[in-house]
Amino acid sequence: MQNTLVDKTFRDNEGNIVLAQMPNLPLIVWIVTSLLTLVFSSGKINILLDLVAYGSLFTWAWLELFQGVNYFRRALGLVVLLGLIVLKLQY
Incomplete structure (x- = not known):
């Protein structure tokens, strides 16, 4: 397999294209607590x-930024992390 920018951006170590994954614990906690804030x-x-x-x-964004399986996932972590910081600075 060639090691092109497209491959580094969208493929993991095994050569699979990875855009989305099963949620890990920080993402599950975020989903549950966000839904609970609607109730309470x-x-x-x-x-x-x-x-x-x-x-x-x-935490999820930080982990994706530094341990994401490809450049797309790392960029997603960076975008979410920056978005969180900007949103908190507005308050």
């Missing part, structure tokens, strides 16, 4: 759930 829309529980959701998505 006010109060201290909402603040706690929002904090956990932010922390878990930040």
